[in-house]
Amino acid sequence: MVRVNEPRPRTAPEKLHRAMYRDMLLSRELSDRMFALNRQGRAAFAVTGQGHEAAQVGSAHALRRGTDWVLPYYRDVGVLVALGMTPRDILLGLFAKAGDPASGGRQMPCHWSWPEMRVVTRSSVIAANLPHAAGIAYASKLRGLKEVSVVYFGEGATSEGDFHEAVNFAAIHKLPVVFFCENNGYAISESSEKQMSVLHVADRAKGYGITGSTVDGNDVLAVHQLSRWSIDECRRGRGPKLIEAKTYRLVPHTSSDDDRRYRTRAELDEWIKRDPIDRFRARLLDEGTMTPDEDAALREQIKRQVAEAVESAERAPEPAPEDALRHVFAEDGG
Amino acid sequence: MPDITYREALRQALRYQLEHDERVFLMGEDIGAYGGSYAVTKGFLEEFGERRVKDTPISESVVVGAGIGAAMAGLKPMVELMTINFSLLAIDQIVNNASKLHYMSNGQIRVPLVMRMAGGAGSQLGAQHSHSLESWYAHVPGLKVVVPATPYDAKGLLMTAFEEENPVVFIEHTALYASKGEVPEDVYRLPFGAAEVFRAGTDVTLIGYSGSVHQAFRAAQQLEEEGIDAEVLNLRTLRPLDVEGIVASVRKTSRAIVIEDDWKFGGFGGEIVALIQEHAFDYLDAPVLRCSGSDVPMPYSMALEQAALPQEAGIVELALNLCEGVTP
Structure with missing residues (x-):
C-alpha cells in the first residue's frame, strides 16, 4: 500500500524549482523585515525589491556560482539569497555592524561585495x-577565461550616459556580459514614459547591434530560461546580451520614499494580483512539485530563520x- | 646618462611594463594606430598587438569604468584620457568609484588602475583645454596624484604607479613632452610622497610641481644675481604629499612661495600654505605666499594667456619683497 505522505524522489527540474521558490520566499521575508526594522526605528535605511523576486532569483540561478561575476543593484536581495548569502550576513549590512561581510559597516545597506561569489559593490x-x-568582461576575454559578467540595473539607469557607453563598449569588443534590466516602470517617481520614447528597454539593443529580449519578469521560469540562454551565448563568445525583465516593485523606492505621491493604490493592487511568488506557488502546487503542507512548513521555517537572524545580527x-x-x-x- | 625627452621617458616606463607584466594593458582614445594625442604610445600597437594596446570609443566614462572593472578582476590597466579636461567626463568613475571601492568593500576590492592625462596651460588651447585640476583629484581620499616635472620624474614615477595597489591619477604637463633631461637607461622607481630638492638654497623656498618647478628654477637663477639663494622644491606627488620635506625646507629658509598654474582660489597652494603654518609657524619670518594662475577661464590669445599664468618676473618680485620684509 502506498502511503500518501511518503516523499517521492524529485526530478532535477523539480529540485531547481523548489530551490528557486525557497529563495523567492526568503528574499521576500527578509525584505519585508528590513523595511519593518526601518519603520520601527531599528535600521537607518532600507532599500529592497519586493515584487522583483522572479527576475532576481530566476536569473541568479542561471549563473555559475563563483565563476561568473555578479554586479547587483540595491534591490537585488533575491540575487544575493540565490547566491547563498545568509539572512544574517545581509542583516549585518542593514545594521552596519562590524561583522558586515560586505563592507564592515562602510557601505549603504544592500550594496554588496562578496569576493568568493565574485560580487562587486555597486555605486549608488x-x-x-x-x-x-564591461571592464571585468574585458579582463575575462583578454585572459581567455570562460566567465560571464551579469550586471543588474533598473530601467531608469538606461537613461544614463554610462548605460550607453558600457553597452556600446561591450558590443564593439564582443564582451561576455549580460545587461540585466529589472524594469519596474518607475525610476523613483518617474514613470517609463518620462525616461524613454521606446516601449521596451530591449528595443535599445538594436542601436548597439546586440540582442535584446523582453521577458515577463514575474515569471521565474521564463526569466531563468532566457538568462540561461543569454549567459550561455556570452560564454560561447557571441557577445553581450540585453535582458529586460518587466516587473513591478510592490514597495516604495526606499525607506525614504512615499510612493503614494506618484502611483495609485489601484495600480498597486493590480500588480499585487500578479505577485510572482503567488504565481509560482500556484504552479508548483498545481504540478505537484510541493504539497500545501510542505509550502506551509517552508514558509514557517523561513519566518523563523529570518527572525533568528534579525535577533543575532542586531x-x-x-x-x-x-x-x-x-x-x-x-x-x-x- | 642619455638625454631624452619627457615623452620618451614615459614610453620607456610603459614599454617596460608591457614587456614585463602580462597583466598590463593600455586603453584609450587614439592610443593605438594614431599613437596617442601626445605620441606617447606611438608604435606600441605594432609592437605589442591589439590585445595590449586598445583603441576605445570617445567614451571617457567607460574607459575609466572598464579600467576599474579590469583592475578589480586582477589586471593592471593603464587608461589614457588624453587630457585632464576630458577626465571631467569620467569624474564620477574616478571620484565616486575608483577612489572608494577599496574602502566601501572593507578592503576586499582593489583598483590598481593607472589613469594618465595631460594637464596644464600655456599652449594656446583655450578655456576648456587648459585646466590644472590636480587639486580636485588630490582632494579625494583614495586617489594618488602624481605630477612629474622632468623626464627623470616621468619614468621613475610612472614605474612606481604600476607598482601601486591603488588608483593613480598621473598628470603630465602638455608643455613638457618635448623637454629633455638625463634619464638612466636602467629600471628605477621614484617613491611617492618624496619631494626633490631641485635646487638647494637658504633664503626662500620656492615650492613647485610639474611645469612650475622649471619656472621656480629659472626664477631662482635670477634671484641669485640679486644675491638671494632660493631653494626649489619639486613635489613630484601631491598625494601623498611630502609634508616633512616641505617643512624641513621652510625651517631652513623661513620663507616660502608656492608656484602653481592652478587658480589661486581653492587651489592646491592653499593646502601647502596651511600645512606650513600648522607645522612650521614658529620658523617663519614672513607670510607664506602663492604665485598662482589668475582666477579666470584660460583665454586663447597668447598675450592674454600669459597674463593669466604665473611668470618668472612675478616670482622674482614676490621673493625679493619677501626677503626684504615687504609683503603685498
Missing part, C-alpha cells in the same frame, strides 16, 4: 557599475570608531 550613482561589468558588535580610518588606501590595513 545609477548605472556607474555598467562600465565596471546584537552583533558595532564597528570600532578607529576603524573609520582603515582601508582608504590598500596599504592602510588592507
